[in-house]
Amino acid sequence: MTAEKKAATPGAEDASPDKDWPRDSLKKYASSIDVARVAGVSQSQVSRTFSGSSKVSESTRKKVLEAAERLDYRPSLIPRIMLTHKSNLVAIVVGGLYNPFYSAVLEEFMIRFQAAGHQVLLVHVPNDHALDDVIPKLASYRVDAIVSALAILSPAGAATLAKLKIPVIAFNTAVNNRWVTSVSSENFQAGQTIADLFIARGARSFGFISGPWTSPASARRREGYEERLRETGAGPPTIARGDYRYEGGFAAALGMFGGSSRPDALFCANDLLAIGAIDALRERLGLRVPDDVLVAGFDDIPAASWASVDLTTFTHDAAAMVDETLSIVLSAENGKPLATKPVVVSARLIERGTTSKDLRS
Amino acid sequence: MTAEKKAATPGAEDASPDKDWPRDSLKKYASSIDVARVAGVSQSQVSRTFSGSSKVSESTRKKVLEAAERLDYRPSLIPRIMLTHKSNLVAIVVGGLYNPFYSAVLEEFMIRFQAAGHQVLLVHVPNDHALDDVIPKLASYRVDAIVSALAILSPAGAATLAKLKIPVIAFNTAVNNRWVTSVSSENFQAGQTIADLFIARGARSFGFISGPWTSPASARRREGYEERLRETGAGPPTIARGDYRYEGGFAAALGMFGGSSRPDALFCANDLLAIGAIDALRERLGLRVPDDVLVAGFDDIPAASWASVDLTTFTHDAAAMVDETLSIVLSAENGKPLATKPVVVSARLIERGTTSKDLRS
DNA sequence: TTGGGCCGTGCATAGCTATGCATCGCCGGA
DNA sequence: TCCGGCGATGCATAGCTATGCACGGCCCAA
Numbered sequence: 155m156t157a158e159k160k161a162a163t164p165g166a167e168d169a170s171p172d173k174d175w176p177r178d179s180l181k182k183y184a185s186s187i188d189v190a191r192v193a194g195v196s197q198s199q200v201s202r203t204f205s206g207s208s209k210v211s212e213s214t215r216k217k218v219l220e221a222a223e224r225l226d227y228r229p230s231l232i233p234r235i236m237l238t239h240k241s242n243l244v245a246i247v248v249g250g251l252y253n254p255f256y257s258a259v260l261e262e263f264m265i266r267f268q269a270a271g272h273q274v275l276l277v278h279v280p281n282d283h284a285l286d287d288v289i290p291k292l293a294s295y296r297v298d299a300i301v302s303a304l305a306i307l308s309p310a311g312a313a314t315l316a317k318l319k320i321p322v323i324a325f326n327t328a329v330n331n332r333w334v335t336s337v338s339s340e341n342f343q344a345g346q347t348i349a350d351l352f353i354a355r356g357a358r359s360f361g362f363i364s365g366p367w368t369s370p371a372s373a374r375r376r377e378g379y380e381e382r383l384r385e386t387g388a389g390p391p392t393i394a395r396g397d398y399r400y401e402g403g404f405a406a407a408l409g410m411f412g413g414s415s416r417p418d419a420l421f422c423a424n425d426l427l428a429i430g431a432i433d434a435l436r437e438r439l440g441l442r443v444p445d446d447v448l449v450a451g452f453d454d455i456p457a458a459s460w461a462s463v464d465l466t467t468f469t470h471d472a473a474a475m476v477d478e479t480l481s482i483v484l485s486a487e488n489g490k491p492l493a494t495k496p497v498v499v500s501a502r503l504i505e506r507g508t509t510s511k512d513l514r515s
Numbered sequence: 516m517t518a519e520k521k522a523a524t525p526g527a528e529d530a531s532p533d534k535d536w537p538r539d540s541l542k543k544y545a546s547s548i549d550v551a552r553v554a555g556v557s558q559s560q561v562s563r564t565f566s567g568s569s570k571v572s573e574s575t576r577k578k579v580l581e582a583a584e585r586l587d588y589r590p591s592l593i594p595r596i597m598l599t600h601k602s603n604l605v606a607i608v609v610g611g612l613y614n615p616f617y618s619a620v621l622e623e624f625m626i627r628f629q630a631a632g633h634q635v636l637l638v639h640v641p642n643d644h645a646l647d648d649v650i651p652k653l654a655s656y657r658v659d660a661i662v663s664a665l666a667i668l669s670p671a672g673a674a675t676l677a678k679l680k681i682p683v684i685a686f687n688t689a690v691n692n693r694w695v696t697s698v699s700s701e702n703f704q705a706g707q708t709i710a711d712l713f714i715a716r717g718a719r720s721f722g723f724i725s726g727p728w729t730s731p732a733s734a735r736r737r738e739g740y741e742e743r744l745r746e747t748g749a750g751p752p753t754i755a756r757g758d759y760r761y762e763g764g765f766a767a768a769l770g771m772f773g774g775s776s777r778p779d780a781l782f783c784a785n786d787l788l789a790i791g792a793i794d795a796l797r798e799r800l801g802l803r804v805p806d807d808v809l810v811a812g813f814d815d816i817p818a819a820s821w822a823s824v825d826l827t828t829f830t831h832d833a834a835a836m837v838d839e840t841l842s843i844v845l846s847a848e849n850g851k852p853l854a855t856k857p858v859v860v861s862a863r864l865i866e867r868g869t870t871s872k873d874l875r876s
Numbered sequence: 877t878t879g880g881g882c883c884g885t886g887c888a889t890a891g892c893t894a895t896g897c898a899t900c901g902c903c904g905g906a
Numbered sequence: 907t908c909c910g911g912c913g914a915t916g917c918a919t920a921g922c923t924a925t926g927c928a929c930g931g932c933c934c935a936a
Contacts, residue, residue: 182600182680183657185922196886201923211884226678228654232602233923235593236891239543246637248622252817257618261609264639268649273656276607276637278625288629293589295634296544317587319543400821433822456613460761461794462823546892557916562893572914594893597921 184225193221204229235296244483245275245297247285249304253398253426255453255470256303259325262476263301270480272298279304285311293318299483301325321486323479326371337478339501341371344468345378345421347503348450351466352419353386355448356514360391361417363406363427365398372398372423375452379421392417396427403430411439411447418447418513425451425458425467432463432508444511454504464507474499545586554582565590596657605844606636606658608646610665614759614787616814616831617664620686623837624662631841633659640665646672654679660844662686682847684840687732698839700862702732705829706739706782708864709811712827713780714747716809717875721752722778724767724788726759733759733784736813740782753778757788764791772800772808779808779874786812786819786828793824793869805872815865825868835860 186200193200195214202210203218210218221227235241244267251257264274275297277288285304292300299321315322316333324336352360360383365372376393383391394410396402403422407430410417422428428451435441435449443449451458454469478497547561554561556575563571564579571579582588596602605628612618625635636658638649646665653661661676663685676683677694685697713721721744726733737754744752755771757763764783768791771778783789789812796802796810804810812819815830839858 183654186924187922197923198886198925199884201925202885205924207925209884214884226680228651228679230597230657230922231655232593232596232657233891233921236591236597236922237924239891241593248625251618251622252615254613254615254618257612257615260637261612261639264609264637265641268639273652274637276621276625276635278622278629280626290589291634293544294592296591296593318589319587400817404822429821429823437822456761457818460790461765461798462790547894548892558893559895559916560914562895563915566894568895570914575914591892594891594921597892598894600921 183230184222184227186227186229188225189218189221189227192225193217201229239296241296241298242272243275243295243297244272245277245292245295245300247277247279247288247300247302247304249279249281250398253424253453254455254457255424258455259303259470259472259476262472263303263479266476266480267483270484272483286314289314289318293320299323299486301479301483302327321483323482325475325479335482336496337475337482338371338496338498339468339470339475340498341374341501342378344452344501344503345375345380346382347378347468348421349379349382349386349388351450351503351505351509352421352448353383353388355419355509355512357417357419357448358388358513359415359417359419360388361394361410361420362391363394363396363403363410363420363422363431365396365423365427367395369398369423375421375423391421396423396430398424398426400426400430400433403427404434405430407431407434408438411435411441416447420447420449422449422451425453425455425465427451428465428467428508429457429463432465444508448511448513449508452501458504459506466506466509467504468501469504470501471499544591545583545588547588547590549586550579550582550588553586554578562590600657602657602659603633604636604656604658605633606638606653606656606661608638608640608649608661608663608665610640610642611759614785614814615816615818616785619816620664620831620833620837623833624664624840627837627841631845633844647675650675650679654681660684660847662840662844663688682844684843686836686840696843697857698836698843699732699735699857699859700829700831700836701859702735702862703739705813705862705864706736706741707743708739708829709782710740710743710747710749712811712864712866712870713782713809714744714749716780716870716873718778718780718809719749719874720776720778720780721749722755722771722781723752724755724757724764724771724781724783724792726757726784726788728756730759730784736782736784752782757784757791759785759787761787761791761794764788765795766791768792768795769799772796772802777808781808781810783810783812786814786816786826788812789826789828789869790818790824793826805869809872809874810869813862819865819867827867827870828865829862830865831862832860 186197190197190200195217199210199214200218203215246263248256248260267274275295279285279288302322302324312334316331319333322334324334326338327336362376362379364376392410392415394406396406420431422431428449432443432449435443435447441447451465451467454467457463458465458467547558551558551561556578560571560575561579564576607624609617609621628635636656640646640649658681660682663683673695677692680694683695685695687699688697723737723740725737741752753771753776755767757767781792783792789810793804793810796804796808802808812826812828815828818824819826819828
């Protein structure tokens with residue numbers, strides 16, 4: 155009974171490509187069996203031709219390639235995935251592409267993963283709770299690894315991911331367990347460095363605009379900043395809460411500088427917040443940056459180096475972060491748990507115009 | 516001989532989960548067969564339980580779900596793809612994520628496609644020639660459709676894509692054939708509208724900073740602009756070539772305004788160019804915008820609405836573009852060529868500060 | 877001439893899920 | 907009591923590629 159069905163796909167003698175393979179039913183692609191029939195060889199030889207095996211004679215190879223060309227044959231990876239239990243798919247989970255830093259990292263990831271022979275399955279998650287909705291999908295597609303570029307990853311979310319037994323690399327989030335590891339920048343040290351810089355420039359009162367409360371990266375940057383201020387005997391900074399966006403920085407700065415207390419140095423948890431804050435100071439409050447207020451951000455997004463912004467900030471070593479992530483993924487390629495410790499890559503201070511003034515002068 | 520191999524995976528009697536399914540060999544995931552064995556039912560019933568078929572009794576369903584929980588079973592989509600010839604994967608090809616407009620569109624796409632039950636395979640292509648390298652991969656993963664968000668798609672590239680017999684939706688590029696269609700904004704009309712606006716504001720001499728020469732979107736915007744200037748008797752604009760980036764706009768403006776001819780109205784092919792140009796005018800050439808020069812861009816990226824930028828621009832109807840694309844993909848879901856004509860969605864002028872001055876006053 | 881490689885070839889099968897079809901048990905109606 | 911029908915179950919198979927294994931032909935060495 156199989157015979158009749160096969161017969162629906164005609165033999166090798168027909169000349170017209172359309173006749174070789176009538177696009178009956180749902181069939182979209184020619185299979186190696188179709189090619190074999192047209193070429194007059196066995197399916198094995200077709201497979202071997204495309205997998206570059208040496209066990210195929212020149213004449214056979216030629217026949218196969220001709221037939222394949224005629225049928226527009228491309229070998230499917232799907233059966234291979236079934237056999238090898240490796241999809242070569244890596245999922246990247248993103249939340250806020252509005253932040254150019256994440257776009258840039260994503261692009262870097264794509265380039266590197268593609269070069270390493272992997273494909274990227276992109277998944278959007280509005281917040282870390284929604285993670286639960288997409289996880290079954292990821293498991294169903296049998297991704298080899300998951301890279302979470304979420305600004306936030308809750309321990310609960312991490313636990314859910316761990317249950318899948320899929321290696322997870324979390325970005326800028328210090329969650330980790332047997333299946334989850336992380337790659338972060340030196341957030342704490344960066345906070346310290348900024349405090350030192352502000353103090354060296356003669357600042358006396360300090361402000362901080364944070365990301366969402368739940369963001370570990372924001373929290374670490376703040377901790378370093380506060381600790382160093384404490385150590386040097388400076389007063390604690392005024393804190394305002396932002397949301398990692400321009401508008402949040404703008405609003406937070408209005409709130410912070412609208413009242414009686416006016417910090418003369420402001421550290422923002424990322425560049426978008428910092429730019430928003432600067433615009434609020436300059437355009438709405440009539441303050442000068444850096445003459446009245448020093449401002450620094452974090453991420454070194456492209457806009458930070460625009461002439462009109464010229465923002466002091468920290469640059470991630472994005473290449474190193476991606477490198478580390480890639481090597482973790484590659485070394486975790488056999489369903490074994492991760493043997494890696496959390497990785498911390500350096501962040502480098504970029505001094506620009508917004509901190510170029512010595513306030514004592 | 517199959518029997519012995521199967522025996523390697525033990526029977527249902529073992530209590531410990533680890534014994535139920537010793538992670539021998541490469542096996543990463545439990546299969547429906549494993550679950551069936553543990554639950555003491557047939558594989559069919561496992562499949563039916565997870566596909567929500569009604570043909571399964573309450574008691575069986577319970578046994579299956581328990582066993583599945585114990586083995587961390589998630590049904591794999593891979594075999595389904597083989598059977599149905601549908602992967603529910605959509606490839607999105609991107610080139611320049613540095614442009615926030617494309618990041619935003621990408622994010623919108625992800626959200627909409629995921630909501631429609633598709634997954635997004637993200638592919639990076641540095642330029643349209645490199646397209647040839649990734650195309651075999653895409654075919655191998657059996658993607659249902661390809662969305663090209665490349666700023667540039669050459670006819671040759673389009674032809675390559677067409678050969679795959681995979682529906683292709685090109686973004687802002689008017690290439691189309693039996694398998695390739697396009698979704699664009701009203702670039703030509705936008706160019707006209709900007710010319711009208713500049714003239715209404717009393718501008719006398721005009722400039723244009725383009726994207727790469729090969730970008731059709733840039734070309735259309737310029738054509739509309741030039742045509743309307745011609746119609747109204749204004750002189751032809753001075754043209755400079757940019758690259759869709761801030762730095763390109765900056766350099767092009769320095770070149771254009773550094774010489775003797777000084778346009779008093781400048782249209783840039785996108786917002787990044789416009790912002791670069793404005794910074795060059797203000798920070799390097801000491802010119803005032805809009806008092807000395809009117810400037811307009813295209814895309815309405817977030818930075819365009821920053822208080823310090825306040826750029827007149829055009830906003831794409833991104834939601835409509837994504838809607839159209841999605842409906843094309845959904846209607847093309849059976850390996851049939853596209854029945855759709857190229858779609859053009861409206862672009863709306865957003866007037867802001869950079870054109871708020873009447874030069875005659 | 878004969879036997880031992882070796883190269884090229886084809887056969888058969890694994891891998892996992894969905895589903896048409898046959899089967900079985902059971903209930904209710906005649 | 908008997909049978910039709912229905913709900914639940916299991917069997918078998920499609921879908922496509924990679925690969926271990928066996929086989930057939932050929933060449934070369936003994």
